[in-house]
Amino acid sequence: MKIDELLSKPSEWVRSDSPNSKIVMTSRVRLARNLRNVPFPGWAKKPDRQRALDLMRPVVEALPEMASCFSDSLDNLAALDKQMLVERHLISREHAAKNAGSGIVINDKETICVMINEEDHLRMQAIKSGLQLKSVFKTIDKVDTELEEQLDFAFSPRLGYLTACPTNVGTGMRASAMVHLPAMVLSDQINQVVQAVNKLGLAVRGLYGEGTEALGNFFQVSNQTTLGEREADVIERLNKVILQIIEHEENARCTLLEKKPRLVYDQVGRSYGILSQAHTISSKESLNLLSLMRMGVDLELLPAATRTIVDELFIAVQPAHVQRIAERKLTAEERDSSRAELIRQRLQDVPRPNNPPPIGSTELA
């Protein structure tokens, strides 16, 4: 499968009919694995790295999960295509910066993705829409088992899987859910939640993981530790916390609608108004306004069918995706114009949001 084929359609995981997908955008689990007696990619000489890639890539490609897949060495990919893979959460920013000696194998649905010679020899992830941590873990666990039958992984009976960075030693697992928390942000409760989640030993990060901004009211909640706890227990614990976060966000939405209905209608209405009428818009502003429209769909101010349009736009408005549609490299200013045009097109059949209860009702407080 060619990269164009992969990138010409929205990712499979942009679906709205998954469990809890109102608030949980995606569930992801990634495992870090390394070959025994082969230097870690960061330490390896170029020929070692190439040899490791040549050894691993065919094994990954031969997985039954990869029957139909895209597979390539990173030096064969254009910068724009790599950036698109980052925007789709398929590869890390760090991996996108790599070239010869590193590779990538992705199944056609974009639900399984294996980075070769990122920080570790293998970084494999599974991703699905909604809250499906257990199912996602099952998927990637099977891939891991299949690979381990063919490859000799560096494993210490005392520590578990060995990794380039000590924070991953043990399970090598990072499980995460991308949660959408606009009501928590609007009602200034988000910091409390972040602190509470941190106390439980879990991390809260921005849209693109560690060190990135919480754009569009999206937060990535993940386990911090990889030692001393079984994978299934970590998943179970994370799942429980996410369910609590969902409950908090749902309560915050109800409270907002009850106590400050005009604020909610105003935020949703303005977002729709700007997105459907702007002629130049940054990706940051787009994400933040799309976020409020998404909340509008959840609160039934906008038709349910709008969610898929909005969710696809979250990816499509990002810089590399915008340039792909334009079929050429664009200046920042041109991107802002193209992005606005794309959004206006996609929203043109979306009706105006509903009106709030009449003025003078007791809800106005």
Next chain:
Amino acid sequence: MKIDELLSKPSEWVRSDSPNSKIVMTSRVRLARNLRNVPFPGWAKKPDRQRALDLMRPVVEALPEMASCFSDSLDNLAALDKQMLVERHLISREHAAKNAGSGIVINDKETICVMINEEDHLRMQAIKSGLQLKSVFKTIDKVDTELEEQLDFAFSPRLGYLTACPTNVGTGMRASAMVHLPAMVLSDQINQVVQAVNKLGLAVRGLYGEGTEALGNFFQVSNQTTLGEREADVIERLNKVILQIIEHEENARCTLLEKKPRLVYDQVGRSYGILSQAHTISSKESLNLLSLMRMGVDLELLPAATRTIVDELFIAVQPAHVQRIAERKLTAEERDSSRAELIRQRLQDVPRPNNPPPIGSTELA
């Protein structure tokens, strides 16, 4: 005529079919006059002020121009009604703060208005839409002549008309035009214009005169001096400068449309988008967005019929007017909701603004 009758309809001068009314909202001329041998209102004792009012009010009411008019003592007016008169540019903020001993006479079209015992015994103004300084002066000059036949005005052969503040001594005349200069503001040329106009001995002020903000890209240009120049010459000079300002603004609009069409379409589109979808909005934000929509009408991005809607809204969105529509005193938060509802209602039949030339055209620079 009762105050309710006067205030229940938009002011006559909110018209779009006057000369140069695209850029000149209104032309106004006011004259300051005082009675001979009667203390100025600021110095007078209460009984003196009341006596002066009782002397002048019947004379003003008897003018042929006031055949159908509203006339009252200020202590009979509710605070909200006085504020509405301010918002309609009929009386000054200072006059609105006055009570017994001061009065107001306004013709039914709201084109002639006489304040009694403001800073001077008489402050009479004529106001019309568009650039009609000469005609406006003619109107108020006639009123002045008629009044002078009945009243003995304080006049010095050497200085001219005597006034409470020395800055008005001489003609007692302040002629002004309210100009709408969004393109000058968008292209950062407004400060140059203000400086150039100041050098010509004219003043540039905000929406409500001296010391007020330039809301909605409206600027009031007026003569500074009242000594040493005949009224007709002052009017002529002001008229010439206004014509130049119109030309500058028109050029700025053409340049913007040519060099930065997307900026123009974006500003107009977003303004329409927000105004037609917001559920809570301040008067300041409303004025600024209405201003951009008004420019959109002038540039034919919106139907011509939209101008009257927008021009009426400039007055109707202001705090006292919003409360009049709600028929009760509102909190700031309630005003913002009521204002947003009013705007959405008035804009509901206004179609979306036009789209810009296709992306990729050379105009995108």
